[in-house]
Amino acid sequence: MKKSSSEIDVVYAVLKSEYSKHRAPVVELIEIQTHDPFKVLLATILSARTKDNVTAKAAEKLFKEVTSFEDIEKLSIEKLQEIIYPVGFYRTKAQNIKELPRVIKEKFGGTIPSTVDELTILPGVGRKTANLVVAVAFNKPAVCVDIHVHRIFNRLGYLETETPFDTEMELRRSLPEKYWTTFNSYFVSFGQNNCFPIDPRCDRCPIFDYCSRINVKTKFLPELYLKSKRSLNSASRNDAPDK
Numbered sequence: 001m002k003k004s005s006s007e008i009d010v011v012y013a014v015l016k017s018e019y020s021k022h023r024a025p026v027v028e029l030i031e032i033q034t035h036d037p038f039k040v041l042l043a044t045i046l047s048a049r050t051k052d053n054v055t056a057k058a059a060e061k062l063f064k065e066v067t068s069f070e071d072i073e074k075l076s077i078e079k080l081q082e083i084i085y086p087v088g089f090y091r092t093k094a095q096n097i098k099e100l101p102r103v104i105k106e107k108f109g110g111t112i113p114s115t116v117d118e119l120t121i122l123p124g125v126g127r128k129t130a131n132l133v134v135a136v137a138f139n140k141p142a143v144c145v146d147i148h149v150h151r152i153f154n155r156l157g158y159l160e161t162e163t164p165f166d167t168e169m170e171l172r173r174s175l176p177e178k179y180w181t182t183f184n185s186y187f188v189s190f191g192q193n194n195c196f197p198i199d200p201r202c203d204r205c206p207i208f209d210y211c212s213r214i215n216v217k218t219k220f221l222p223e224l225y226l227k228s229k230r231s232l233n234s235a236s237r238n239d240a241p242d243k
């Protein structure tokens with residue numbers, strides 16, 4: 001069942017207000033603190049498949065050593081690995097970071113590009129990372145879909161998609177553009193704090209009434225909801241015709 005756009009307006013407003021109660025995702029924090037696309041790009045690469053607190057520590061260590069592509073050129077891959085350890089896939093990420101200055105110079109004249117298509121040419125930058133950099137570092141409309149966004153939109157019943165890529169394409173069609181640059185932060189924060197992959201906290205969910213809970217299994221459901229389900233079940237048993 002697809003959600004109407006007015007429901008999405010409410011969901012967006014509620015998640016925006018929830019977001020203010022939690023710590024912002026690490027990449028956004030780095031933008032707030034630095035306003036520097038270079039740091040946002042590096043932090044976004046580090047953050048893939050890595051917890052925010054691990055990314056934050058690794059980014060802090062990295063930014064003590066590098067503030068420009070020239071600084072990266074001076075470091076060996078081994079040193080980069082040592083600095084960013086233990087982020088997920090630190091060996092591959094160190095290699096990708098080491099390659100960045102050359103590719104940026106050769107393809108983009110030394111300037112970080114600001115479109116999704118251009119950014120995905122960079123080593124270690126997939127669509128999710130590219131969209132995040134476009135939205136956070138350049139404040140341009142971009143639909144950044146990660147696993148939280150993909151999961152929550154499908155659970156809500158706003159769309160029905162198989163992969164994050166399909167979700168991005170669907171959202172580009174159906175999500176009002178005014179929400180593009182900000183919705184990712186609100187959904188990621190909500191996915192990290194409430195709508196978990198396993199056993200989401202539907203019992204304390206501020207958008208419970210707007211969620212179709214598609215394919216959701218959880219031991220946390222609101223008591224009132226369980227009560228009304230129990231009384232509906234017993235009513236339907238009592239109404240059953242005698243044999």
Ligand code: SF4
Nearest residue numbers: 195200201202205211
């Ligand atoms: S009701 Fe449950 S599944 Fe739906 S958004 Fe809330 S926590 Fe997620």
